[in-house]
Amino acid sequence: MTRTELISRIRSRKSFLCVGLDTDPAKLPAGADMLTFNKAIIDATREHCVAYKPNLAFYEVLGAEGWRILEETIRYMGRDHFIIADAKRGDIGNTSSYYARTFFDTLGCDSVTVAPYMGRDSIEPFLQFQDKWAIVLALTSNPGADDFELREMEGEPAFAQVLRSVSAWGSPDNTMFVVGATRPEQLARVRSIVPRHFLLVPGVGAQGGSLAEVVKYGMNEDVGLLINASRSILYASSGADYAEAAGKEALRMKEEMSIWL
Amino acid sequence: MTRTELISRIRSRKSFLCVGLDTDPAKLPAGADMLTFNKAIIDATREHCVAYKPNLAFYEVLGAEGWRILEETIRYMGRDHFIIADAKRGDIGNTSSYYARTFFDTLGCDSVTVAPYMGRDSIEPFLQFQDKWAIVLALTSNPGADDFELREMEGEPAFAQVLRSVSAWGSPDNTMFVVGATRPEQLARVRSIVPRHFLLVPGVGAQGGSLAEVVKYGMNEDVGLLINASRSILYASSGADYAEAAGKEALRMKEEMSIWL
Numbered sequence: 001m002t003r004t005e006l007i008s009r010i011r012s013r014k015s016f017l018c019v020g021l022d023t024d025p026a027k028l029p030a031g032a033d034m035l036t037f038n039k040a041i042i043d044a045t046r047e048h049c050v051a052y053k054p055n056l057a058f059y060e061v062l063g064a065e066g067w068r069i070l071e072e073t074i075r076y077m078g079r080d081h082f083i084i085a086d087a088k089r090g091d092i093g094n095t096s097s098y099y100a101r102t103f104f105d106t107l108g109c110d111s112v113t114v115a116p117y118m119g120r121d122s123i124e125p126f127l128q129f130q131d132k133w134a135i136v137l138a139l140t141s142n143p144g145a146d147d148f149e150l151r152e153m154e155g156e157p158a159f160a161q162v163l164r165s166v167s168a169w170g171s172p173d174n175t176m177f178v179v180g181a182t183r184p185e186q187l188a189r190v191r192s193i194v195p196r197h198f199l200l201v202p203g204v205g206a207q208g209g210s211l212a213e214v215v216k217y218g219m220n221e222d223v224g225l226l227i228n229a230s231r232s233i234l235y236a237s238s239g240a241d242y243a244e245a246a247g248k249e250a251l252r253m254k255e256e257m258s259i260w261l
Numbered sequence: 262m263t264r265t266e267l268i269s270r271i272r273s274r275k276s277f278l279c280v281g282l283d284t285d286p287a288k289l290p291a292g293a294d295m296l297t298f299n300k301a302i303i304d305a306t307r308e309h310c311v312a313y314k315p316n317l318a319f320y321e322v323l324g325a326e327g328w329r330i331l332e333e334t335i336r337y338m339g340r341d342h343f344i345i346a347d348a349k350r351g352d353i354g355n356t357s358s359y360y361a362r363t364f365f366d367t368l369g370c371d372s373v374t375v376a377p378y379m380g381r382d383s384i385e386p387f388l389q390f391q392d393k394w395a396i397v398l399a400l401t402s403n404p405g406a407d408d409f410e411l412r413e414m415e416g417e418p419a420f421a422q423v424l425r426s427v428s429a430w431g432s433p434d435n436t437m438f439v440v441g442a443t444r445p446e447q448l449a450r451v452r453s454i455v456p457r458h459f460l461l462v463p464g465v466g467a468q469g470g471s472l473a474e475v476v477k478y479g480m481n482e483d484v485g486l487l488i489n490a491s492r493s494i495l496y497a498s499s500g501a502d503y504a505e506a507a508g509k510e511a512l513r514m515k516e517e518m519s520i521w522l
Binding site: 022055057058060061062063064065066067068071086088089090091092093095096098099101102105106107115116117118119120121122123137140141142143144145146147148149151152153154158161162165 | 283316318319321322323324325326327328329331332347349350351352353354356357359360362363366367368376377378379380381382383384398401402403404405406407408409410412413414415419422423426
């Protein structure tokens with residue numbers, strides 16, 4: 001999916017919501033298997049979001065069977081949503097090129113999350129595919145962001161150096177950055193370095209980040225935000241009405257977002 | 262596998278060789294499928310190495326079928342070798358704990374490579390398993406190591422800060438570090454920070470690193486090294502004699518190593 005197509009979907013659907021499919025095999029409602037659950041969540045949220053983000057860990061834990069469920073889940077999403085493989089990959093160039101083929105060709109995703117630690121040749125293979133995207137970790141929503149991402153590197157926090165370097169390797173048409181909602185005070189700094197890039201923002205909802213603050217500091221003229229919610233939507237109800245409850249919560253978030261669109 | 266068991270295998274087999282199973286579907290000899298190839302390589306190298314390191318990217322590119330091949334390959338290794346899932350994972354705590362279960366419980370590996378960028382809660386879940394290991398990226402063998410790993414963070418290269426922080430979260434009994442053979446001049450610095458930890462060293466062979474230099478600067482009283490070779494062993498011959506050629510190259514490396522044991 002191109003940047004123009006993504007923006008167009010956000011404007012027409014009046015939503016920049018990404019639904020994170022962190023489908024925990026241990027949290028499934030009675031009687032639902034993982035694929036049934038995912039399909040029901042997708043059907044209930046399709047009209048309210050522009051992106052889906054399956055988290056690979058929750059599928060890999062089931063081995064080959066989990067990958068089969070992942071493949072079928074992605075097929076079920078269709079081609080109208082921006083699909084993010086949340087996989088946090090990154091390796092030497094030759095290996096990264098195989099990861100890129102995995103997520104873009106084998107699975108048919110639009111994008112994959114990438115860890116920047118190994119540098120340029122670990123990221124560039126993800127930028128060689130037409131209309132596909134690398135979503136590079138910059139400032140994450142977890143407590144561990146203090147350990148390296150916020151440590152000083154050449155006069156500023158390391159994540160700022162990551163933004164500067166990585167944005168020069170790609171463009172706003174094939175690169176996004178992960179910036180957590182739990183540190184909205186840093187979003188102004190992010191925008192000063194990468195004004196045009198889309199940001200994938202986790203941490204609204206279960207992790208406590210505020211949508212209004214993210215919009216205030218992070219929105220740009222093309223919206224430039226994909227706000228992810230996972231647990232607050234998937235587990236809005238633990239009962240048989242889980243899909244209905246997920247749809248309601250996704251709609252509630254979409255309506256909150258539509259104010260700014 | 263415990264540290265004591267690993268050291269004992271190194272001493273008795275007179276080898277600290279790790280064979281990297283970066284089995285490239287595009288480079289298989291005529292007539293060999295991926296699983297047949299892996300089994301033949303394992304049979305030919307079993308006596309010459311103490312560890313196997315499948316590289317996940319080369320399996321994931323085949324989707325669920327690739328994971329099935331990976332599962333069968335790992336089963337075929339048996340329990341006498343130290344098994345490293347080269348997966349470069351790392352995510353927020355809850356997600357990392359699923360990755361840990363994937364590689365330790367579902368696949369039965371002894372260890373998994375982990376990217377440090379997201380900090381403490383992204384690594385600690387891998388340290389909660391009895392006799393299992395996190396192998397954390399410190400200074401990698403690729404050109405991109407210059408981009409962030411070698412940039413100055415609080416007065417020294419970032420990788421040195423990673424070594425200091427991560428070594429305090431775990432112990433030499435459950436943590437190793439990746440340090441590339443292509444920068445042997447940095448090994449002395451690594452050893453000054455983590456004298457007791459095992460190091461997983463890629464980059465000898467196809468990438469040009471020198472075994473003698475790695476030993477000179479990196480070996481400690483418990484050996485403390487696992488030297489990985491992938492392409493130079495797997496593709497020692499592209500003909501029908503690939504397994505025999507792989508065994509010969511692994512034996513050659515073992516004999517070079519045995520001088521120091």
